[in-house]
Amino acid sequence: MITIVDYGMGNMGSVRNMLLRAGVDSVVTSSAEGIKQATRIILPGVGAFDAAMRRLEQSGLRDALDEKALTEKVPVLGICLGMQLLCNGSEEGTLKGLGWIDAKATRLTHTEELKVPHMGWNVVRPVRPSPLVDNLGEEARFYFVHSYAVHVADPASSLLKCTYGIEFDAAINRGNIYGAQFHPEKSHRFGMAFLKAFADIPC
Numbered sequence: 001m002i003t004i005v006d007y008g009m010g011n012m013g014s015v016r017n018m019l020l021r022a023g024v025d026s027v028v029t030s031s032a033e034g035i036k037q038a039t040r041i042i043l044p045g046v047g048a049f050d051a052a053m054r055r056l057e058q059s060g061l062r063d064a065l066d067e068k069a070l071t072e073k074v075p076v077l078g079i080c081l082g083m084q085l086l087c088n089g090s091e092e093g094t095l096k097g098l099g100w101i102d103a104k105a106t107r108l109t110h111t112e113e114l115k116v117p118h119m120g121w122n123v124v125r126p127v128r129p130s131p132l133v134d135n136l137g138e139e140a141r142f143y144f145v146h147s148y149a150v151h152v153a154d155p156a157s158s159l160l161k162c163t164y165g166i167e168f169d170a171a172i173n174r175g176n177i178y179g180a181q182f183h184p185e186k187s188h189r190f191g192m193a194f195l196k197a198f199a200d201i202p203c
């Protein structure tokens with residue numbers, strides 16, 4: 001069973017609905033108790049970096065998440081802001097991130113042709129094989145809405161790259177920790193395949 005973490009920053013319902021369309025059941029929890037039951041976790045997120053970190057800390061969810069991710073090593077998927085939170089930090093804020101993957105988020109550069117936020121569909125390029133991305137097929141495209149982009153320190157932590165002015169990491173992975181900068185819940189069949197693959201990752 002997948003547990004979707006509700007910490008007041010994002011649309012848990014659309015993630016749950018896309019999982020259902022993929023034939024995967026899930027529960028939404030806003031409590032540390034709920035997280036303790038989890039065997040697989042999705043950390044969604046829409047909004048600002050510091051506000052999200054503050055909510056995770058103040059709600060007591062951070063400790064429960066640390067235990068699951070670092071000690072029990074259950075598969076965890078961060079989506080959009082949720083992926084940025086997995087990193088050491090972001091130029092968007094001053095607070096430290098969860099630090100589960102050695103990476104940082106930097107601001108995208110606004111130009112005449114390329115507006116920030118990066119909003120809309122974009123293609124991604126596979127970097128290395130992983131059960132999470134191996135079955136996406138040719139020309140996989142995903143839906144993005146973000147102003148900050150993640151760059152991993154160790155190239156081996158990158159699964160998918162995307163280019164919007166600069167190249168950035170669109171999906172990342174280290175051990176049991178996974179992240180997607182795009183919104184799989186808004187990415188039609190590609191997003192459904194991606195979420196199904198996360199649900200099927202052996203643990």
Ligand SMILES: NC(=O)CC[C@H](N)C(=O)O
Nearest residue numbers: 046047081145146147148
């Ligand atoms: N869509 C969002 O919530 C974006 C998350 C983050 N604030 C960013 O701009 O990258």
